[in-house]
Amino acid sequence: MDTSSTPLEPSSSTAPPDSRSTLVGRCDRCGKTAAELNEPLKRCAGCSLSTYCSKECQRASWVLHKFGCRSKNVKFDHERTARATLPGQGNALWDWVQAHKYALEHMARAALFLTGSGATAAMAADRAVIFPIALGTSGSSSSSGSGFSSRPGDNDPATTFRILSKPEFSPESLVRTDPRHLGKLVKEQKAQCRERSEAECTPAPGKMFCPTFVGYVPVIFLVAASGVTLAHCYNIYHMLGECDNPLAPRARALHEDVMDVCFEAVNSGYVLKSPDRWARPQAPLVCRFKKSQKEKIWKLRPVQWDWDRDVSEVISADATARRLKVQPPTTMWGEYNELW
Template sequence: MERYSFEDSVTVRTALVGVCDGCKADPDKTGIKLKKCTGCSAVWYCSKKCQTEAWPLHRTMCREQSKKSSTHELGFSSNASLANAIKLWGNIHVWALQTIVDGTAHRIGGGVDDHLENQRAVIVVLTQKKHTDPSDRENPAKAFQLGEVYLVHKDQREFLSTQWSHLEAYCKTMTDNMRAKLSEEESRAFAGFIPAAFHFYTTGMVSFNQYPLYRLRAHGGGPSYNYPRTEEETMTCIEVGYHCGGLVNQGLVLRAPEGDDNAALPEFGVYKKTGKKSWGWGHAKGWKWYESEDYKPLAEIFRRYHQLLAHRNYERVLSSALLQRIALMKVWQR
């Protein structure tokens, strides 16, 4: 199949979750019944009026836009269903992706505050994963292959520059809401949210997410610009990103142990079928950090990275960050 360049990209807004995609009405609060869009089976509406009014924005999500490739050939009914699959994959691998984004932001350029103030975004390049085991094809944790992750200025990618006012405003809303819930010390460690563009290189589709960035412990958790990096700091950020990406592509799912996002070492698991159409996380068989000589070097890399970050000094910051992020992601501001 012919692949797209960045110039061919089609930007797709991720579908709203559990509410009308038009008026945002919540059936749990209003008692209304939602009906699924028959074109993409990925979004819901409370009325024909809402569906008609939402169509100009929904058209790209619902229909294939190019004859060069087809999402149907890849197993997705529409751009919307592909965007939802990417969102689910991103939520499953949130611990690893957060670590990769943080590490990338700390090792490149002038630091996290410099990135946020100078309109930079993270690009996450994905392709469809090739499965040797047929049973893996339905596994949402193994749906995509993680490629490059890097930072660019908004004007370097048209799909960023054309969407930037919305992306920047949304990140500011998320930043302000989260900062209001943090203590003074926690707030000093938190720099803000940065946009992340998930570029599905196989078809050129782009969907967006956001990740919180945190400052380094070496600078007291306060803002820093063009700070000097030691060779060890740079290598730690490179290594932790490399290993997280490799583990994701192996199908392993990292998560905070017992929900403690302040812990240095994540738990390692896999996604398994828990029902006919449901999947859930379970510990990877035989994986124990302290009993395996093979994995002690990797554990040491995670510990070194843990020591670099100011927010790991505090007990609540990441947990509150993720809770706030989950709440805000339920509503997409057009």
């Protein structure tokens, strides 16, 4: 588990306010005010949002804060975030999650399997896949130029948000260390997933059951700065003929590649759709949303796409330098889909 944290810097009256603590000038960890401490609070240098009274309090909060923190090299427009109403963000977030269902679900699976603990063990604990995200920067017809509009229909459902970093499987300690906020949400969503999984596995006349089904994993989408969250769940399956504890080297490479490609596709505004089961190669369909000039609604349109030729349209320059572990991309997708 990553226990490192970003440096602290002096708090400034012009710094953007944190949605939870800095409005009242309290330490995010212990709740003490600057007046009680007789010294100014310090802001996290990584996000300039959370405030702490000491390095010790920041370190103790890192197990939670790392999911919403960001590197300073990520551009973040606090004024734009403030203009986007919370109800508007919540509705747009649901549309974004539904638009990217295929990519987000496979990223969540990869995050779980790459823990190395195996699907059964990972699913038994009060843990969730955490997606740290932020408002996107394009795809809106908003006249304000903010990149986000609270008016229904203005935003491209695929570009309203972006993923700040690859999702992580939360530590078990999160429920204990943050019982009132994110930890509480994880515990509640896990209980719902268990109930849903048990119902799925309960025999019934005429009911079909998949023998590789493990259960539903909680997934939390956490919007930086605004504090908007969406609790969701995705189904998890054992891999066919594969031992997932430990994950075989080839299977690990496939999961890492799928994580990279899906991450870049989502942030590039490409929507991946499940391929037809008889299609060859077994690679996802690639689409984009286009706004109908006549009906003024967003419609998903397929893109002319060849995975082996066009993957550079999705993979960023840095990722291309690293290259996919399994080449060519059609082979990567084909082998990955054969796991299930």
